[in-house]
Amino acid sequence: MTSSGQGDQNYDVVVVGNGALGQSLALTLARRGHRVAMVGRPNRPWAASAAAGAMLGCFGEITESLVASEYGRLKLNLDVHAARMWPSWAAQLAEESGGEDVRTAEGTVVILNTIGVPGIDDVNYAAIQAELRRHDEPFSDVDPADLEWLDPDPGARPLKAFHIPNEHAVNAAALLDQLHVAFVRAGGTVLPELATRVDYAHGRARGVVLESGSLVRGEHVVLAAGVRSQDLLATVPDVAATVPPLVSGYGVSALVRTGDGTAPGSVIRTPNRAFACGLHVVPRGQGEVYVGATNIISTDPVETAVIRDLDFLLDCAGAQVRRNLHNSGLHRVQVGNRPVALDGFPLLGEAGLSGLWMMTGTYRDGLHLSPLLAGEMARRILGEEPEFELDAFRPVRAPIQAATREEIVEGAVVHQLATGYECDWKVPINWPSLIEAQLRPAYLKLADDIDPTFTPPPELLDAARLQPTLVKMLRDYYAASRVSA
CATH class of the missing domain: 3.30.9.10 (D-Amino Acid Oxidase, subunit A, domain 2)
Structure with missing residues (x-):
């Protein structure tokens, strides 16, 4: 069930992205009577939610490092509140879409x-x-x-x-289908194409250009296309330089x-x-x-x-x-x-241009957070009083570093060794300590080579060992953050 949107190309809100986050926001706005266009190919290439196990597990996902930082505890607080929303959210979706309970x-x-x-x-x-x-x-x-x-x-x-x-x-697939049906029944318009560029002028977002070349105008534009939001953000270079890349x-x-x-x-x-x-x-x-x-x-x-x-x-x-x-x-x-921001935390809020918003960077729990973030982003877009603290994760920000360089390096070392054990490696009994002794100075040197002050999260630091492109992204990001500051 898809509305082609061939007529009216002017909307209150254009949501780019049709995964769990994008669809949930589009539906929340459409329920309230706003003219909403949702942009994205039906097969959802590159999406996270289409391949997700969809565990509603805010506690099962907890790590010691998450709760050790202020930012991690703030994110956990959002997860806890989102978990409490799911029973009523799922029930309403089933009713609006004519579907069954998606719980598995x-x-x-x-x-x-x-x-x-x-x-x-x-x-x-x-x-x-x-x-x-x-x-x-x-x-x-x-x-x-x-x-x-x-x-x-x-x-x-x-x-x-x-x-x-x-x-x-x-069931993630059933959930996405229900969101789609409910959105169309609420009067929303689905535009089954990729967006290729943000249209903006005079410090304000005006819409997006589709791959067909047509312009879709909106008072507000929301980039909720997961990691592909980065491609669209890059079409606004001055803003992109101030936001952690994905x-x-x-x-x-x-x-x-x-x-x-x-x-x-x-x-x-x-x-x-x-x-x-x-x-x-x-x-x-x-x-x-x-x-x-x-x-x-x-x-x-x-x-x-x-x-x-x-x-x-x-x-x-x-x-x-x-x-x-x-x-x-x-x-x-x-x-x-x-979608992983280079500092490891979500990108939520207005993004450097009036009317341009980001709703991505949620890493492993975007689907779980979707009911809460849909309501909270809708309130912000509509100029209403927020209910939850999201400002720490606003897109235009200095790099968030939730631990010291030494703690991050230590985390990278332990996780790298754990990878070996999970792969059932067969090595002499004294080799893990020898490998650990080599890894620690190697990670420290890599961190020093990337930036004298900022250090990326452990998994990004580890990935940078073998990805020169990622090293360059990190260096450029940290340099740009200093200029914008």
């Missing part, structure tokens, strides 16, 4: 197994529980032997586990039809580890599961899964969650590109 999992089980390293898995496992207690969220320890669907290789057996009853998951957190996931026709009732996941979100298996209906996900920083979005990454993912799932997955059918391989 009841609760989440977090396992601590023998594959991870104490400096990451143990401390993140404890950090999740500490925040659950702090927010009075229920959870209960469980004996891994009592988890019927869990059947890992004995060498990867879980040491302990706990259940979070209120952290569910949804790169991709490329990830591979798989839909698997289980060989025995079973699926768990809940999400099964590890804590976040090794520069990535934790290994997770999410039920997607009888006999089908979602297996995710990898995370590799790339300066350009990735369209096709790399065999190495898929092989690693499926091996991890079979060894750490359920051995019988190796006898299952690979139904679909999915590729997503998480």
Whole structure:
């Protein structure tokens, strides 16, 4: 169900992007009677939400480093409030679209197994529980032997586990379909093309130019196209120089039809580890599961899964969650590109031109945050009183650095070693300490070579070792931030 928008090309708001964030904002504005155009190809190339496991897991995603900084705690506060919005948000979507409940999992089980390293898995496992207690969220320890669907290789057996009853998951594809139908029924216009340029004059955004060459005018323009928002922002060079550039957190996931026709009732996941979100298996209906996900920083979005990454993912799932997955059918391989700002934090708010807004850079939790950010960005666009603190994440800002250089380097070292253990490396017993001794000065030198003061997050620092393009992006960004300051 698509409105072509061939007539009226003047709108109150033009939302560029049709993933979870863009559609949620467009729908929120259309519900309130505003003329809204949503721009984006129907197949959503490069999108993160189209390939997401869609775990509504604000607590399951917690890491020790997240809650150690003011900015991380602010982001967690948004996640907690978003989680509370999901029941009513999903119910209203189902009613407006004529669809069914998109929930696929009841609760989440977090396992601590023998594959991870104490400096990451143990401390993140404890950090999740500490925040659950702090927010009075229920959870209960469980004996891994009592988890019927869990059947890992004995060498990867879980040491302990706990259940979070209120952290569910949804079917991302069904959610995106419901958002689309509800938006059109609310009177919104879908323009199934890519936007190629922001149109602006005299310090104000006026609309966007589509790949067909047509101009779509709007009082407000919102860049919510994930990592591809960077291409559009680059067409406004003076503004782009003041905003942290976006790169991709490329990830591979798989839909698997289980060989025995079973699926768990809940999400099964590890804590976040090794520069990535934790290994997770999410039920997607009888006999089908979602297996995710990898995370590799790339300066350009990735369209096709790399065999190495898929092989690693499926091996991890079979060894750490359920051995019988190796006898299952690979139904679909999915590729997503998480939008990652160079300082690691979201880009939310007006962006250097009157009427130009950004709603991206949310990394791993854009879909989870979509109900909250849709309402909050709509309030800001319409000039209403905000309800949540987003100003720390405004696009035009100095680089955010949530830890010291030494702490970031140490994080990069530990995560790099953890990657080796998760890949089941076979090295002499004394080699990890030798590798660690080499990594630390190498990361420090790289950080010094990039900038004397600013240091990117650990996963970007690590990725810069092998990506000269990323090194240049970081150097240019830090230099530009000093000029704009």
